[in-house]
Amino acid sequence: MLVEGYGCVLKDQFGREYLDGNASIWTNIHGHCHPTINAAITEQLGKVAHTSFLGFTHEPAIRLAKELVDLVPGDKITRAFFTDNGSTAIESAVRMALQFWKQNGRPQLDTLIAFDRAYHGDTLGAASLGGIPLFKGSGNDFGYRVLTVTNLDELNALAAEERNRIAAVIIEPLIQGAAGMRLWPQDMLKTLNAWCEEQDVFLILDEVMTGFGRTGKMFACEHEGVVPDFLCLAKGITGGYLPFAATLTTERVFGGFLGDPSEGRTFFYGHSYAGSQLGCAAALASLRVFREERVLEQLPAKIVRLRDRMSDLPGFRQCGMIAAITVDSPDLSTGAKVCLAAREHGLLTRPIGNTIVLMPPLCVTPDEIDRMVTALKAALNDVCGGSAVTAGLR
Numbered sequence: 001m002l003v004e005g006y007g008c009v010l011k012d013q014f015g016r017e018y019l020d021g022n023a024s025i026w027t028n029i030h031g032h033c034h035p036t037i038n039a040a041i042t043e044q045l046g047k048v049a050h051t052s053f054l055g056f057t058h059e060p061a062i063r064l065a066k067e068l069v070d071l072v073p074g075d076k077i078t079r080a081f082f083t084d085n086g087s088t089a090i091e092s093a094v095r096m097a098l099q100f101w102k103q104n105g106r107p108q109l110d111t112l113i114a115f116d117r118a119y120h121g122d123t124l125g126a127a128s129l130g131g132i133p134l135f136k137g138s139g140n141d142f143g144y145r146v147l148t149v150t151n152l153d154e155l156n157a158l159a160a161e162e163r164n165r166i167a168a169v170i171i172e173p174l175i176q177g178a179a180g181m182r183l184w185p186q187d188m189l190k191t192l193n194a195w196c197e198e199q200d201v202f203l204i205l206d207e208v209m210t211g212f213g214r215t216g217k218m219f220a221c222e223h224e225g226v227v228p229d230f231l232c233l234a235k236g237i238t239g240g241y242l243p244f245a246a247t248l249t250t251e252r253v254f255g256g257f258l259g260d261p262s263e264g265r266t267f268f269y270g271h272s273y274a275g276s277q278l279g280c281a282a283a284l285a286s287l288r289v290f291r292e293e294r295v296l297e298q299l300p301a302k303i304v305r306l307r308d309r310m311s312d313l314p315g316f317r318q319c320g321m322i323a324a325i326t327v328d329s330p331d332l333s334t335g336a337k338v339c340l341a342a343r344e345h346g347l348l349t350r351p352i353g354n355t356i357v358l359m360p361p362l363c364v365t366p367d368e369i370d371r372m373v374t375a376l377k378a379a380l381n382d383v384c385g386g387s388a389v390t391a392g393l394r
């Protein structure tokens with residue numbers, strides 16, 4: 001049982017301390033129990049915790065929408081739609097894309113392109129886009145089609161009659177998370193964006209994992225100068241404090257839903273806790289910490305340190321503050337065994353098969369990075385033996 005946390009440290013019921021090596025499943029940004037975020041939530045609690053976002057709005061939501069769209073370079077992104085988790089951030093983007101075309105002159109666009117090994121969430125619609133059978137489930141008849149491609153060559157090779165039905169392309173930019181931290185080739189995103197613009201189909205970016213500094217910039221799409229039609233954000237949006245999500249989009253998409261209510265152009269999508277006041281307060285506080293503590297400015301040195309300490313490990317790869325290794329073992333539970341062993345050395349993380357991820361809160365100190373990697377190496381040594389670590393396991 002985890003009972004307490006501060007910074008990158010989590011404490012169990014026996015008072016033992018661990019370093020949070022996967023940022024509490026990729027959500028935590030500024031550390032646990034951050035005074036600024038704690039104070040903002042407490043202050044909001046003193047006013048009101050939650051009011052319905054259906055037919056009402058409130059100041060924290062208005063401020064947050066403005067801050068979020070201003071964070072995206074350029075002026076293409078102007079609107080924010082709030083939900084309460086990553087899966088619904090994706091679902092609302094997909095449903096907006098499909099409904100937009102349906103009521104704006106291209107109702108034949110019924111197909112979504114997703115990538116092999118993608119992960120976009122666990123709810124049925126988000127899962128329908130997934131390329132991982134384990135998370136996908138069995139149902140897949142939603143009144144739209146999902147075509148899975150492996151790479152841009154396959155996308156380019158689609159027959160014209162397929163191409164002419166595409167409503168949107170969805171991708172995790174730069175790196176696929178749940179697939180085991182798979183990096184896309186450099187410039188792939190830029191090329192995909194150009195393709196989407198040429199075809200006039202929407203580009204949906206799933207930045208649920210990569211958003212909020214994780215890759216070294218505020219959003220991963222900035223690395224390739226891309227601004228999508230839909231930018232889906234969740235996990236780190238509140239600094240890892242509360243369930244909250246935003247789907248950012250363009251004035252063009254927003255405009256496609258305007259009209260007299262009798263025309264039925266409304267986007268009917270509103271979860272009970274969408275736009276929660278507490279969530280907005282936490283998200284605003286997290287953005288304030290980014291500014292006050294100059295979080296992004298400090299990342300390059302941390303990214304280099306992660307690489308320096310880890311690059312001798314087998315299958316090492318990195319995207320900003322995401323680092324992963326893969327243990328080449330026929331036993332598919334080796335990754336889990338290494339993570340269990342790491343607990344004994346004071347490190348918490350979680351495997352994806354035999355891939356082991358180090359993805360600390362962005363506030364991690366150089367010393368904590370060193371201690372996390374030392375613990376990981378000790379765990380590898382416990383499970384795989386010393387030669388495996390030094391010689392590389394593949």
Ligand SMILES: *Cc1c(COP(=O)(O)O)cnc(C)c1O
Pocket residue numbers: 085086087088090119120121122172177178206207208209234235
């Ligand atoms: C975690 C994740 C999701 C789903 O977010 P939930 O809040 O768990 O529903 C979607 N896409 C990516 C890339 C993720 O990492």
